[in-house]
Amino acid sequence: MNFGTKFVHAGAEPDPSTGAIMTPIFQTSTFVQESPGVNKGYEYARSQNPTRTALEKALAIIENGKYALAFSSGVAATDSVIKLLKSGDEVIAGNDMYGGTYRLFTKVFEKFGIKFHYVDMRDTNNIRSFINSNTKLIWAETPTNPLMNITDIAALSSIAKAHHLLLVVDNTFASPYLQNPLDLGADIVMHSSTKYLAGHSDVIQGCLVLSDAELREKLFLIQKSCGAVPGPMDCFLTLRGIKTLHLRMQRHCENGEKIATWLRNNEKVAKVYWPGFEEHPNHTIAKKQMRGYGGMISFELKNDSAEEVKRVLSNTHFFALAESLGGVESLINHPATMTHASIPREERIKNGLTDSLIRLSVGIEDANDLIKDLKHAIG
């Protein structure tokens, strides 16, 4: 199957009982058995649900994996991965990543004796000195949220393989349209499906995609034991979103390039973070491992006073001031006080996330309207 066909047809089989072309929303908690243990593969909806099965098949196909597991949120998917570990184990994670992942690691899992090292992964060699006999897992995000840093997934994978570590890549920002980490050697791909996969800002969901059967069994056990499963309606919405992922991403990328370029040429803008620029420090890696550069952009103003940043954030019309990203509509966000507020200020600033950074999720509207909107707000 070629790229576009895959997103439309992945996991889609007409419903065997009715021929319905869309997988029905199986709104049921349990499934009737013929006699004890004799059933049609479904017993209780925490373990399996046919709408979820259709979604999981689609997710596996679009990420070039063998198996997928859908969760009730992105952080629930992350939570299940870390539950593979035990007290005393160590994780190497990026020093720039989604604030909620950082919060889960520091506020929840550290209490259980798991140790996390936060490392600048723009140069993958930086992780070497943190590897010891307790190291079990590498958690990477690329492009990172919100600084758009790029990590070389293939290089990370060769280090991971040499030391028998699991490599997990949060592929939320790129989406499977732009990048497939499993093809580059990652063991598990994680998504906040809430974002580009579902794509319409109407669902909270997450997933894991992988190819190792044994690892799939371990994660499935955690999923059904801990219970962070998505409802069938949400699975339906994500499944529907995936059917247009390639069309939406194409426009996100086109608009992203136009807006990043416009910002770069604006005299009031000091710095633009977007991996499509040749001057982006890891542009060559981005070019090698991604099919495009997406619609996520961060920038800083020359006048970085708190008042000016607040003024710009409050003066857009089409760019709605809100957390989240990856929906059809454009969003503007202030990471320091919104999505990344759970990272201590000192830690944040040390890693380059300033108080004045503004993040855009460029939607699929007409780029001219979006540029007009930013022109009006930035002045």
Ligand SMILES: *Cc1c(COP(=O)(O)O)cnc(C)c1O
């Ligand atoms: C939003 C997000 C998450 C968390 O996902 P939820 O669906 O909000 O739980 C994880 N990683 C990244 C990069 C995100 O943007």
